[in-house]
Amino acid sequence: MTESLRTLPVPTPETQHFWDGTRDGELRLQQCSDCQHTYFPPRPFCPQCSSRDVRILVASGRGTLESYVINHRPHKAFDGPYAIALVALEEGPRMMSNIVGCEQTPEALQLDMPLQVTFEDTGSDIHLPMFTPTGASS
Amino acid sequence: MTGVAVVGAAETTQLGKIPDLSQIQLHADAALNAMADAGLKAKDIDGIATAGSRPTDLAHYLGITPTWVDGTAVGGCSFMLHVRHAVAALNSGQCSTVLITHGESGRSGIGREGFARAPASLSGQFEMPYGPMGPPTLFTLPVLRYMKDYGMRPEQLAMVAVVQRQWASMNPRASFQELITVEDVLASKMIAYPFHLLECCLVTDGGGALILTRADRAEDFPQPPVYISGTGESVETPMISQMQDLTSSRAFSVAGPAAMADAKITHSDVDHLMVYDAFAHLPIYGLEDLGFCKRGEAPDFIWAQNTAPGGSLPMNTNGGGLSYMHSGMYGMYAMQESVRQIRGTAAAQVNDVNISLCLGVGGMFGAAGCVVFAKEPG
Numbered sequence: 308m309t310e311s312l313r314t315l316p317v318p319t320p321e322t323q324h325f326w327d328g329t330r331d332g333e334l335r336l337q338q339c340s341d342c343q344h345t346y347f348p349p350r351p352f353c354p355q356c357s358s359r360d361v362r363i364l365v366a367s368g369r370g371t372l373e374s375y376v377i378n379h380r381p382h383k384a385f386d387g388p389y390a391i392a393l394v395a396l397e398e399g400p401r402m403m404s405n406i407v408g409c410e411q412t413p414e415a416l417q418l419d420m421p422l423q424v425t426f427e428d429t430g431s432d433i434h435l436p437m438f439t440p441t442g443a444s445s
Numbered sequence: 446m447t448g449v450a451v452v453g454a455a456e457t458t459q460l461g462k463i464p465d466l467s468q469i470q471l472h473a474d475a476a477l478n479a480m481a482d483a484g485l486k487a488k489d490i491d492g493i494a495t496a497g498s499r500p501t502d503l504a505h506y507l508g509i510t511p512t513w514v515d516g517t518a519v520g521g522c523s524f525m526l527h528v529r530h531a532v533a534a535l536n537s538g539q540c541s542t543v544l545i546t547h548g549e550s551g552r553s554g555i556g557r558e559g560f561a562r563a564p565a566s567l568s569g570q571f572e573m574p575y576g577p578m579g580p581p582t583l584f585t586l587p588v589l590r591y592m593k594d595y596g597m598r599p600e601q602l603a604m605v606a607v608v609q610r611q612w613a614s615m616n617p618r619a620s621f622q623e624l625i626t627v628e629d630v631l632a633s634k635m636i637a638y639p640f641h642l643l644e645c646c647l648v649t650d651g652g653g654a655l656i657l658t659r660a661d662r663a664e665d666f667p668q669p670p671v672y673i674s675g676t677g678e679s680v681e682t683p684m685i686s687q688m689q690d691l692t693s694s695r696a697f698s699v700a701g702p703a704a705m706a707d708a709k710i711t712h713s714d715v716d717h718l719m720v721y722d723a724f725a726h727l728p729i730y731g732l733e734d735l736g737f738c739k740r741g742e743a744p745d746f747i748w749a750q751n752t753a754p755g756g757s758l759p760m761n762t763n764g765g766g767l768s769y770m771h772s773g774m775y776g777m778y779a780m781q782e783s784v785r786q787i788r789g790t791a792a793a794q795v796n797d798v799n800i801s802l803c804l805g806v807g808g809m810f811g812a813a814g815c816v817v818f819a820k821e822p823g
Contacts, residue, residue, distance in 0.1 A: 316570035317563075326570075348571045348687070374590035374691055377638035378582045388638075391575050391582055393590075393686055403572045403586075403686040413638060418593045435574050 311429035312384035322349045324363060329434040334424050336398055338364040347400035368424035370394040370438060373401060377411055390416055394438050408439040446823035447532045447707070450663035450670035453483025453656030454784040457548070460770045461620055463650040467556030469498060469506055471548030475652035476507055483656045484667045485542065490656070492540030494531060496523030497549055497774055513540035519680055520807025521721060521774040524655070525814025528780070529676035531657050541658060548652030549772035555650075568684045580723060581645050582637045584809040587691035588726045589639060594692055595741030597729075599639060601748050603630035605725040606643045606767050608753045613764025615754070615793035620647050621768045644725035646766035646775070653777035655784070660822050671787045674800065674819035675708025677701060680812040688810055696813035697734035701804055704815035705735075710800060712737055717786045717801040718758055719779040722765040728752070731804050732760075759795045762786065776805035776814065783818045 318326045325348075328335035338345045339353035340360040352359045375392040382389070390411050394404050407425065409415050422438035429435060455478030457463070457471055466474060472495065480486060487508040494515035495503050504511055513534045517526045524545055531543040550557045562569045577583045591597060607627055613619035625643060633642040663670035679699035682688060689695045705711070712735075720731030732743040737758065746752070752760035763769040763782040770778060783801040785791040801818045 313576065314564060314569070314573040316574055317565035318570065319565050322567075322570055348567050348684070374587055376582055376585050376589075376640070377635075378576065378578060379635045379637060380578055380581075382576050382578060385576055389576060391577055391586065391637075393586055393691070401686055403575050403577075403684075405575050418589060429574075433574075 310431050313429060313435070315429055315431060315433050321351055325349050326433060328365070329426050329436055330432070332426055334366040334368050334436055336364045336366050336396070336400060337361050345398045345400060347402055364398065367397050369397040370422045370424070372406065372416060372418055372420045372422060374418065375406070375416060377413070387411070392438065394422055402436070405437050406439070407437045447536070447673045447676065448660050449532045449535050449657055449673045450660045451655055451673065451784055451818070452658050452663050452666040452668060452670055453479040453485065453654070454671070454781055455479040455482050455654055456778065456781055457652040460618055460651040461649050462552055463550070464553040464555060466550070466650070468548050468550040469502060469556060471550060471650065471652035472498060472503055472546040473506060473548070475548060475654040476544060476546045479544070479654035479656050482668060485656065490542050490544045492531060492534055492543035494527035494543065494545045495547065496527070497547065503546055509544070511540065513543070519812035521723070522776040522805030522807040522812055522814035523774065524777045524780060525676070525803065525805040525816050526678045528655070528657065528673060528816050529678050529814065532673055532676060535657060535659050543657045544654060545657070546652065546654045547774060547777035549774055550650050551772035552648050552650045572684055572686055580809060581640065583685045584724050585637050585640045585726070586685050587688060587810070590691040591726065591729070592639070595744070597744045599631060600627050601744035602639070602644060602725050603627045603641070604748050605722070605728055606630050608747060608750065609722065609761050609765045609767045611753050612762045612793050613768035616764050616769060617792060619764040619769045620649055621764070640724060643767070646723045646771035647768070649770045649772055651770050651772045651778070653781045655780065669788060671784050672819045672822050673816060674710070674823060675704040675706070675817040677703030677707065677815040678813065680807070681810060683808060683811050685809045694730050694734050694806070694810045694813065696810065697731060697804065697806070700813035700815040701735040704802070704817050708817035708819070710817060714800050715758070715802045716798045717762065717783065717795050718760040719783055719801065719803040720760060721775055721779055721805045722761055722767050723771065723775065723806065725767065727806060728760060735802070735804060754793065762791060762793050762795060779803050779805060780816060783816070787818050787820050
Protein backbone atom coordinates (compact mmCIF):
# COMPACT_ATOMS: atom_id res chain seq x y z
CA MET A 308 0.00 0.00 0.00
CA THR A 309 1.09 3.60 -0.41
CA GLU A 310 2.54 5.29 2.61
CA SER A 311 0.33 7.67 4.54
CA LEU A 312 0.77 11.42 4.05
CA ARG A 313 0.17 11.97 7.75
CA THR A 314 2.89 13.13 10.13
CA LEU A 315 3.80 9.77 11.61
CA PRO A 316 4.94 9.05 15.14
CA VAL A 317 8.46 7.95 16.00
CA PRO A 318 8.18 5.57 18.97
CA THR A 319 10.52 5.93 21.92
CA PRO A 320 11.55 3.18 24.37
CA GLU A 321 8.78 4.38 26.69
CA THR A 322 6.04 4.26 24.05
CA GLN A 323 7.10 1.24 21.98
CA HIS A 324 4.58 -1.05 23.70
CA PHE A 325 1.74 1.23 22.58
CA TRP A 326 2.72 1.11 18.92
CA ASP A 327 3.44 -2.65 19.10
CA GLY A 328 -0.08 -2.93 20.49
CA THR A 329 -1.81 -1.03 17.72
CA ARG A 330 -0.05 -3.27 15.18
CA ASP A 331 -1.49 -6.28 17.04
CA GLY A 332 -4.97 -4.74 17.19
CA GLU A 333 -4.78 -3.69 20.82
CA LEU A 334 -5.20 -0.27 22.40
CA ARG A 335 -2.75 -0.43 25.29
CA LEU A 336 -3.11 1.93 28.22
CA GLN A 337 -1.16 1.70 31.45
CA GLN A 338 -2.36 1.14 34.99
CA CYS A 339 -0.56 1.75 38.27
CA SER A 340 -0.25 -1.35 40.45
CA ASP A 341 -0.09 0.76 43.58
CA CYS A 342 -2.95 3.27 43.18
CA GLN A 343 -4.81 1.61 40.23
CA HIS A 344 -4.79 4.88 38.22
CA THR A 345 -5.25 4.23 34.50
CA TYR A 346 -3.43 6.70 32.29
CA PHE A 347 -2.31 7.81 28.83
CA PRO A 348 -0.02 8.86 27.10
CA PRO A 349 2.54 6.21 27.99
CA ARG A 350 5.31 6.66 30.54
CA PRO A 351 6.96 4.04 32.78
CA PHE A 352 5.64 5.53 36.02
CA CYS A 353 2.33 6.65 37.43
CA PRO A 354 1.62 10.40 36.94
CA GLN A 355 -0.75 10.31 39.91
CA CYS A 356 1.40 8.67 42.61
CA SER A 357 4.90 8.48 40.99
CA SER A 358 5.13 4.72 41.43
CA ARG A 359 7.28 2.85 38.91
CA ASP A 360 5.19 -0.28 39.45
CA VAL A 361 2.93 0.00 36.42
CA ARG A 362 1.50 -2.52 33.97
CA ILE A 363 -0.10 -2.54 30.55
CA LEU A 364 -3.87 -2.54 30.45
CA VAL A 365 -5.54 -3.46 27.17
CA ALA A 366 -8.43 -1.05 26.71
CA SER A 367 -11.88 -2.14 25.61
CA GLY A 368 -11.63 0.23 22.64
CA ARG A 369 -14.94 1.78 23.60
CA GLY A 370 -15.26 5.50 24.15
CA THR A 371 -17.36 8.57 23.52
CA LEU A 372 -16.86 11.75 21.48
CA GLU A 373 -15.87 14.40 24.02
CA SER A 374 -15.08 17.31 21.68
CA TYR A 375 -13.75 18.07 18.20
CA VAL A 376 -13.10 20.63 15.51
CA ILE A 377 -13.61 20.24 11.78
CA ASN A 378 -10.56 21.65 10.04
CA HIS A 379 -11.50 23.48 6.83
CA ARG A 380 -7.99 24.28 5.68
CA PRO A 381 -6.47 21.81 3.20
CA HIS A 382 -4.19 19.07 4.57
CA LYS A 383 -2.28 16.75 2.24
CA ALA A 384 -3.41 13.63 4.10
CA PHE A 385 -7.14 14.40 4.04
CA ASP A 386 -9.78 14.98 1.35
CA GLY A 387 -11.83 18.04 2.30
CA PRO A 388 -12.80 19.12 5.81
CA TYR A 389 -11.99 16.56 8.49
CA ALA A 390 -12.61 16.24 12.19
CA ILE A 391 -9.84 16.20 14.78
CA ALA A 392 -11.46 14.58 17.75
CA LEU A 393 -11.01 14.08 21.46
CA VAL A 394 -12.21 10.66 22.55
CA ALA A 395 -13.00 9.86 26.17
CA LEU A 396 -12.04 6.21 26.66
CA GLU A 397 -14.20 3.96 28.81
CA GLU A 398 -11.24 3.42 31.15
CA GLY A 399 -10.88 7.17 31.84
CA PRO A 400 -8.06 8.61 29.73
CA ARG A 401 -8.71 10.91 26.79
CA MET A 402 -6.92 10.72 23.44
CA MET A 403 -6.84 12.65 20.21
CA SER A 404 -7.89 10.77 17.09
CA ASN A 405 -9.94 10.92 13.91
CA ILE A 406 -13.48 9.66 13.46
CA VAL A 407 -13.79 7.35 10.45
CA GLY A 408 -16.72 5.68 8.76
CA CYS A 409 -18.79 8.79 9.31
CA GLU A 410 -19.58 12.07 7.58
CA GLN A 411 -17.31 14.86 8.79
CA THR A 412 -20.16 17.22 9.65
CA PRO A 413 -21.58 18.71 12.84
CA GLU A 414 -24.81 16.81 12.17
CA ALA A 415 -23.08 13.43 11.99
CA LEU A 416 -20.64 14.14 14.79
CA GLN A 417 -22.74 14.43 17.92
CA LEU A 418 -20.96 14.95 21.24
CA ASP A 419 -21.07 11.95 23.57
CA MET A 420 -21.89 9.52 20.75
CA PRO A 421 -20.44 6.04 21.40
CA LEU A 422 -17.32 5.08 19.47
CA GLN A 423 -15.23 1.97 18.92
CA VAL A 424 -11.53 1.86 18.12
CA THR A 425 -10.24 0.66 14.77
CA PHE A 426 -6.64 0.60 13.55
CA GLU A 427 -5.39 2.16 10.32
CA ASP A 428 -2.30 0.75 8.66
CA THR A 429 -0.24 3.72 7.51
CA GLY A 430 1.98 1.54 5.31
CA SER A 431 5.10 2.30 7.31
CA ASP A 432 5.01 -0.03 10.32
CA ILE A 433 2.74 2.30 12.27
CA HIS A 434 -0.92 1.53 12.87
CA LEU A 435 -2.90 4.52 14.12
CA PRO A 436 -5.86 4.12 16.46
CA MET A 437 -8.98 5.73 15.03
CA PHE A 438 -12.58 5.59 16.10
CA THR A 439 -15.81 4.76 14.34
CA PRO A 440 -19.37 5.32 15.56
CA THR A 441 -20.68 2.20 17.25
CA GLY A 442 -23.07 0.42 14.93
CA ALA A 443 -21.79 2.25 11.84
CA SER A 444 -21.14 0.05 8.83
CA SER A 445 -17.42 -0.25 8.24
CA MET B 446 3.02 44.57 46.79
CA THR B 447 6.15 43.04 45.36
CA GLY B 448 8.47 46.02 45.79
CA VAL B 449 9.10 46.18 42.04
CA ALA B 450 7.90 48.62 39.40
CA VAL B 451 7.82 49.07 35.63
CA VAL B 452 9.89 52.14 34.75
CA GLY B 453 10.09 51.63 31.01
CA ALA B 454 7.58 50.19 28.55
CA ALA B 455 7.26 50.32 24.79
CA GLU B 456 6.26 48.43 21.69
CA THR B 457 8.03 48.42 18.35
CA THR B 458 7.72 51.69 16.44
CA GLN B 459 5.57 49.91 13.87
CA LEU B 460 3.12 47.05 14.31
CA GLY B 461 1.47 44.84 11.72
CA LYS B 462 3.49 43.98 8.64
CA ILE B 463 7.18 44.82 9.05
CA PRO B 464 9.09 42.95 6.35
CA ASP B 465 12.15 45.21 6.66
CA LEU B 466 13.02 44.05 10.20
CA SER B 467 14.21 40.61 11.24
CA GLN B 468 12.97 39.02 14.42
CA ILE B 469 15.99 39.99 16.52
CA GLN B 470 15.71 43.58 15.33
CA LEU B 471 12.05 43.63 16.39
CA HIS B 472 13.27 42.71 19.89
CA ALA B 473 15.92 45.42 19.68
CA ASP B 474 13.57 48.09 18.33
CA ALA B 475 11.19 47.53 21.24
CA ALA B 476 14.08 47.37 23.73
CA LEU B 477 15.56 50.64 22.48
CA ASN B 478 12.13 52.31 22.69
CA ALA B 479 11.68 51.04 26.26
CA MET B 480 15.19 52.21 27.23
CA ALA B 481 14.40 55.65 25.80
CA ASP B 482 11.13 55.64 27.78
CA ALA B 483 13.11 54.95 30.97
CA GLY B 484 16.04 57.23 30.11
CA LEU B 485 18.46 54.30 30.13
CA LYS B 486 21.19 52.85 27.90
CA ALA B 487 22.18 49.22 27.48
CA LYS B 488 25.05 49.67 29.95
CA ASP B 489 22.47 50.48 32.64
CA ILE B 490 20.74 47.10 32.24
CA ASP B 491 22.10 44.16 34.26
CA GLY B 492 19.26 41.68 33.96
CA ILE B 493 17.77 40.28 30.74
CA ALA B 494 14.89 37.96 29.99
CA THR B 495 13.33 36.89 26.72
CA ALA B 496 11.50 34.06 24.98
CA GLY B 497 11.29 33.14 21.31
CA SER B 498 14.92 34.08 20.94
CA ARG B 499 17.74 33.19 23.32
CA PRO B 500 18.71 35.71 26.00
CA THR B 501 22.31 35.13 24.89
CA ASP B 502 21.44 36.43 21.43
CA LEU B 503 19.68 39.50 22.81
CA ALA B 504 22.33 40.39 25.41
CA HIS B 505 25.05 40.22 22.78
CA TYR B 506 23.01 42.06 20.13
CA LEU B 507 22.05 44.89 22.49
CA GLY B 508 25.41 45.13 24.24
CA ILE B 509 24.27 44.08 27.70
CA THR B 510 26.48 42.36 30.30
CA PRO B 511 23.91 40.76 32.59
CA THR B 512 24.34 39.36 36.08
CA TRP B 513 20.89 37.77 35.81
CA VAL B 514 19.42 35.87 32.83
CA ASP B 515 16.01 34.25 32.31
CA GLY B 516 15.13 32.30 29.18
CA THR B 517 11.90 30.77 30.45
CA ALA B 518 9.99 29.88 27.30
CA VAL B 519 6.50 28.47 27.86
CA GLY B 520 4.79 30.24 24.96
CA GLY B 521 3.01 33.57 24.72
CA CYS B 522 2.80 34.19 28.47
CA SER B 523 6.55 33.71 28.98
CA PHE B 524 6.94 37.46 29.52
CA MET B 525 4.53 37.40 32.46
CA LEU B 526 6.67 34.68 34.01
CA HIS B 527 9.75 36.82 33.34
CA VAL B 528 8.13 39.65 35.30
CA ARG B 529 7.47 37.30 38.21
CA HIS B 530 11.03 35.94 38.13
CA ALA B 531 12.44 39.47 37.82
CA VAL B 532 10.58 40.47 40.98
CA ALA B 533 12.42 37.75 42.88
CA ALA B 534 15.77 38.61 41.29
CA LEU B 535 15.46 42.34 41.97
CA ASN B 536 14.39 41.78 45.56
CA SER B 537 17.24 39.35 46.24
CA GLY B 538 19.80 41.73 44.76
CA GLN B 539 20.85 39.52 41.83
CA CYS B 540 20.46 42.54 39.55
CA SER B 541 19.11 46.08 39.69
CA THR B 542 17.55 46.80 36.29
CA VAL B 543 15.80 44.13 34.23
CA LEU B 544 14.94 44.30 30.53
CA ILE B 545 12.30 41.89 29.21
CA THR B 546 12.00 41.80 25.44
CA HIS B 547 9.70 40.28 22.85
CA GLY B 548 10.00 40.42 19.09
CA GLU B 549 8.35 38.21 16.53
CA SER B 550 8.20 38.26 12.78
CA GLY B 551 5.00 36.26 12.91
CA ARG B 552 3.61 37.46 9.59
CA SER B 553 6.68 38.17 7.50
CA GLY B 554 8.78 35.33 8.90
CA ILE B 555 12.06 37.26 8.65
CA GLY B 556 14.73 35.55 10.72
CA ARG B 557 12.15 33.55 12.63
CA GLU B 558 12.99 30.28 14.34
CA GLY B 559 10.58 27.42 13.70
CA PHE B 560 8.74 25.45 16.33
CA ALA B 561 7.85 22.14 14.74
CA ARG B 562 6.93 19.28 17.05
CA ALA B 563 9.48 16.47 17.06
CA PRO B 564 7.77 13.28 15.82
CA ALA B 565 9.17 11.39 18.83
CA SER B 566 7.71 13.85 21.35
CA LEU B 567 4.46 12.90 23.03
CA SER B 568 2.47 15.40 20.96
CA GLY B 569 4.35 14.22 17.87
CA GLN B 570 3.27 10.66 18.54
CA PHE B 571 -0.19 11.13 19.97
CA GLU B 572 -1.57 14.31 18.38
CA MET B 573 0.21 15.25 15.15
CA PRO B 574 -0.78 12.06 13.22
CA TYR B 575 -4.44 13.12 13.36
CA GLY B 576 -3.96 16.22 11.26
CA PRO B 577 -3.74 19.28 13.52
CA MET B 578 -2.51 22.34 11.64
CA GLY B 579 -1.32 24.63 14.40
CA PRO B 580 -3.28 26.57 17.00
CA PRO B 581 -6.52 27.06 14.99
CA THR B 582 -7.09 23.29 15.10
CA LEU B 583 -5.72 22.64 18.61
CA PHE B 584 -6.48 25.58 20.87
CA THR B 585 -10.07 25.41 19.62
CA LEU B 586 -10.62 21.73 20.42
CA PRO B 587 -12.17 22.07 23.89
CA VAL B 588 -14.89 24.53 22.89
CA LEU B 589 -17.65 22.22 21.65
CA ARG B 590 -17.47 20.54 25.05
CA TYR B 591 -17.88 23.92 26.76
CA MET B 592 -20.78 24.79 24.45
CA LYS B 593 -22.65 21.57 25.20
CA ASP B 594 -21.97 21.56 28.96
CA TYR B 595 -22.94 25.20 29.49
CA GLY B 596 -25.29 25.87 26.61
CA MET B 597 -23.13 28.56 24.98
CA ARG B 598 -24.52 29.59 21.60
CA PRO B 599 -22.35 30.33 18.52
CA GLU B 600 -23.60 33.92 18.68
CA GLN B 601 -22.11 34.29 22.16
CA LEU B 602 -18.69 33.13 21.01
CA ALA B 603 -18.95 35.59 18.12
CA MET B 604 -19.80 38.42 20.52
CA VAL B 605 -16.31 38.20 22.04
CA ALA B 606 -14.86 39.32 18.71
CA VAL B 607 -17.54 41.99 18.26
CA VAL B 608 -16.81 43.59 21.65
CA GLN B 609 -13.07 43.58 21.13
CA ARG B 610 -13.51 45.26 17.77
CA GLN B 611 -15.39 48.03 19.60
CA TRP B 612 -12.22 48.67 21.61
CA ALA B 613 -10.03 48.38 18.52
CA SER B 614 -12.16 50.94 16.69
CA MET B 615 -10.80 53.51 19.17
CA ASN B 616 -7.17 52.48 18.65
CA PRO B 617 -5.28 53.90 15.64
CA ARG B 618 -2.55 51.25 16.05
CA ALA B 619 -5.02 48.34 15.85
CA SER B 620 -4.75 46.14 12.76
CA PHE B 621 -8.54 46.01 12.36
CA GLN B 622 -10.63 49.02 13.38
CA GLU B 623 -13.89 48.67 11.44
CA LEU B 624 -16.84 47.73 13.64
CA ILE B 625 -18.33 44.26 13.09
CA THR B 626 -21.55 42.48 14.06
CA VAL B 627 -22.29 38.97 15.30
CA GLU B 628 -23.65 38.27 11.81
CA ASP B 629 -20.35 39.40 10.24
CA VAL B 630 -18.42 37.03 12.51
CA LEU B 631 -20.68 34.06 11.77
CA ALA B 632 -20.54 34.80 8.05
CA SER B 633 -16.74 34.92 7.99
CA LYS B 634 -14.83 31.96 6.59
CA MET B 635 -15.00 28.73 8.57
CA ILE B 636 -11.47 27.89 9.75
CA ALA B 637 -12.03 25.00 12.13
CA TYR B 638 -15.67 24.37 13.08
CA PRO B 639 -17.00 25.96 15.26
CA PHE B 640 -14.41 28.75 14.75
CA HIS B 641 -14.76 31.36 12.02
CA LEU B 642 -11.96 33.58 10.78
CA LEU B 643 -13.00 36.54 12.94
CA GLU B 644 -12.85 34.35 16.05
CA CYS B 645 -9.16 33.61 15.40
CA CYS B 646 -6.28 35.95 16.17
CA LEU B 647 -4.33 37.99 13.70
CA VAL B 648 -0.87 37.05 12.50
CA THR B 649 1.34 40.12 12.57
CA ASP B 650 4.88 41.38 13.19
CA GLY B 651 5.95 43.39 16.20
CA GLY B 652 7.59 43.50 19.58
CA GLY B 653 7.54 45.01 23.02
CA ALA B 654 9.79 45.49 26.02
CA LEU B 655 9.52 46.28 29.70
CA ILE B 656 12.14 47.62 32.13
CA LEU B 657 11.77 46.81 35.83
CA THR B 658 13.56 48.09 38.93
CA ARG B 659 12.96 47.97 42.65
CA ALA B 660 10.17 50.30 43.67
CA ASP B 661 12.45 52.40 45.91
CA ARG B 662 14.30 53.57 42.76
CA ALA B 663 11.24 53.88 40.58
CA GLU B 664 10.50 57.54 41.29
CA ASP B 665 13.88 58.51 39.76
CA PHE B 666 12.80 57.72 36.20
CA PRO B 667 11.06 60.03 33.71
CA GLN B 668 7.76 58.10 33.61
CA PRO B 669 5.41 57.60 36.54
CA PRO B 670 6.08 54.12 37.91
CA VAL B 671 3.62 51.30 37.39
CA TYR B 672 3.94 49.01 40.37
CA ILE B 673 3.91 45.21 40.19
CA SER B 674 1.39 44.34 42.83
CA GLY B 675 1.28 40.56 42.45
CA THR B 676 2.28 37.71 40.16
CA GLY B 677 1.41 34.07 39.52
CA GLU B 678 2.47 31.30 37.16
CA SER B 679 1.81 27.67 36.30
CA VAL B 680 1.95 25.07 33.54
CA GLU B 681 -0.40 22.22 32.73
CA THR B 682 0.30 20.16 29.60
CA PRO B 683 1.95 20.45 26.18
CA MET B 684 -0.96 18.45 24.72
CA ILE B 685 -4.44 19.98 24.50
CA SER B 686 -5.85 16.46 24.44
CA GLN B 687 -4.55 15.95 27.98
CA MET B 688 -6.12 18.99 29.66
CA GLN B 689 -7.55 17.99 33.00
CA ASP B 690 -10.90 19.63 32.18
CA LEU B 691 -11.86 20.75 28.66
CA THR B 692 -13.98 23.59 30.05
CA SER B 693 -11.33 25.17 32.30
CA SER B 694 -7.60 25.92 32.26
CA ARG B 695 -5.84 24.47 35.29
CA ALA B 696 -2.89 26.83 34.69
CA PHE B 697 -5.25 29.85 34.70
CA SER B 698 -6.84 28.57 37.91
CA VAL B 699 -3.46 28.38 39.62
CA ALA B 700 -1.72 31.50 38.27
CA GLY B 701 -4.66 33.93 38.49
CA PRO B 702 -5.67 33.40 42.12
CA ALA B 703 -1.97 33.27 43.11
CA ALA B 704 -1.41 36.72 41.61
CA MET B 705 -4.53 38.14 43.25
CA ALA B 706 -3.54 36.71 46.64
CA ASP B 707 -0.02 38.09 46.20
CA ALA B 708 -1.52 41.51 45.43
CA LYS B 709 -4.01 41.17 48.29
CA ILE B 710 -6.89 42.22 46.03
CA THR B 711 -10.40 40.99 45.42
CA HIS B 712 -12.34 41.02 42.17
CA SER B 713 -14.01 44.34 42.99
CA ASP B 714 -10.56 45.99 43.18
CA VAL B 715 -9.86 45.27 39.50
CA ASP B 716 -10.53 48.30 37.29
CA HIS B 717 -9.19 46.86 34.05
CA LEU B 718 -8.60 43.35 32.77
CA MET B 719 -6.49 41.83 30.03
CA VAL B 720 -7.04 38.17 29.08
CA TYR B 721 -4.83 36.84 26.33
CA ASP B 722 -7.19 36.16 23.42
CA ALA B 723 -5.57 33.99 20.78
CA PHE B 724 -9.09 32.72 20.04
CA ALA B 725 -12.53 33.97 21.06
CA HIS B 726 -13.04 31.41 23.83
CA LEU B 727 -10.03 32.48 25.88
CA PRO B 728 -11.66 35.52 27.51
CA ILE B 729 -14.55 33.23 28.49
CA TYR B 730 -12.25 30.68 30.12
CA GLY B 731 -10.20 33.49 31.68
CA LEU B 732 -13.20 35.28 33.24
CA GLU B 733 -14.36 32.01 34.81
CA ASP B 734 -10.98 30.65 35.89
CA LEU B 735 -10.08 34.00 37.47
CA GLY B 736 -13.40 33.94 39.31
CA PHE B 737 -14.95 37.07 37.76
CA CYS B 738 -17.81 34.87 36.54
CA LYS B 739 -19.26 31.61 37.77
CA ARG B 740 -18.87 28.50 35.61
CA GLY B 741 -20.84 28.86 32.41
CA GLU B 742 -21.75 32.51 33.00
CA ALA B 743 -18.98 34.36 31.13
CA PRO B 744 -20.73 34.14 27.72
CA ASP B 745 -23.77 35.96 29.16
CA PHE B 746 -21.48 38.45 30.94
CA ILE B 747 -19.77 39.36 27.67
CA TRP B 748 -23.06 39.28 25.74
CA ALA B 749 -24.46 41.89 28.17
CA GLN B 750 -21.59 44.26 27.22
CA ASN B 751 -19.95 44.18 30.66
CA THR B 752 -16.48 44.00 29.09
CA ALA B 753 -17.26 46.52 26.32
CA PRO B 754 -16.55 50.27 26.35
CA GLY B 755 -18.63 51.73 29.19
CA GLY B 756 -19.06 48.32 30.84
CA SER B 757 -18.35 47.36 34.44
CA LEU B 758 -15.17 45.38 33.65
CA PRO B 759 -13.32 46.82 30.64
CA MET B 760 -11.37 43.94 29.07
CA ASN B 761 -8.83 43.70 26.25
CA THR B 762 -9.03 47.43 25.65
CA ASN B 763 -6.34 47.49 22.97
CA GLY B 764 -8.57 45.30 20.78
CA GLY B 765 -6.71 42.16 21.81
CA GLY B 766 -5.15 39.45 19.73
CA LEU B 767 -8.37 39.31 17.72
CA SER B 768 -8.16 42.92 16.48
CA TYR B 769 -5.08 44.79 17.77
CA MET B 770 -2.15 42.56 16.93
CA HIS B 771 -0.90 39.01 17.51
CA SER B 772 2.62 38.13 16.52
CA GLY B 773 2.42 34.61 17.97
CA MET B 774 3.48 35.34 21.56
CA TYR B 775 0.96 38.03 22.47
CA GLY B 776 1.53 38.26 26.23
CA MET B 777 3.89 41.22 25.98
CA TYR B 778 1.24 43.35 24.22
CA ALA B 779 -1.34 42.57 26.90
CA MET B 780 1.08 43.85 29.57
CA GLN B 781 1.90 46.95 27.49
CA GLU B 782 -1.80 47.80 27.47
CA SER B 783 -2.04 47.30 31.24
CA VAL B 784 0.89 49.70 31.69
CA ARG B 785 -0.67 52.27 29.35
CA GLN B 786 -4.02 52.07 31.14
CA ILE B 787 -2.34 52.68 34.53
CA ARG B 788 -0.23 55.49 33.11
CA GLY B 789 -3.35 56.99 31.51
CA THR B 790 -1.87 56.90 28.01
CA ALA B 791 -3.98 54.21 26.30
CA ALA B 792 -5.70 54.91 23.00
CA ALA B 793 -9.02 53.77 24.46
CA GLN B 794 -8.35 55.03 27.96
CA VAL B 795 -10.57 53.79 30.79
CA ASN B 796 -11.27 56.29 33.60
CA ASP B 797 -9.34 55.92 36.86
CA VAL B 798 -7.48 52.66 36.37
CA ASN B 799 -5.71 51.93 39.63
CA ILE B 800 -5.49 48.15 39.32
CA SER B 801 -5.05 46.25 36.07
CA LEU B 802 -4.97 42.45 36.03
CA CYS B 803 -3.24 40.80 33.09
CA LEU B 804 -3.61 37.06 32.40
CA GLY B 805 -1.55 35.31 29.73
CA VAL B 806 -1.65 31.86 28.21
CA GLY B 807 1.23 29.82 26.82
CA GLY B 808 1.03 27.05 24.27
CA MET B 809 -2.53 25.77 23.89
CA PHE B 810 -3.75 26.08 27.51
CA GLY B 811 -0.28 24.74 28.34
CA ALA B 812 0.92 27.52 30.63
CA ALA B 813 -0.25 30.69 32.32
CA GLY B 814 1.26 33.83 33.78
CA CYS B 815 -0.60 36.54 35.64
CA VAL B 816 0.57 40.01 36.67
CA VAL B 817 -1.35 42.57 38.71
CA PHE B 818 -0.28 46.14 37.92
CA ALA B 819 -1.05 49.04 40.26
CA LYS B 820 -0.86 52.84 40.17
CA GLU B 821 0.05 53.13 43.84
CA PRO B 822 2.98 51.43 45.58
CA GLY B 823 0.50 50.03 48.13
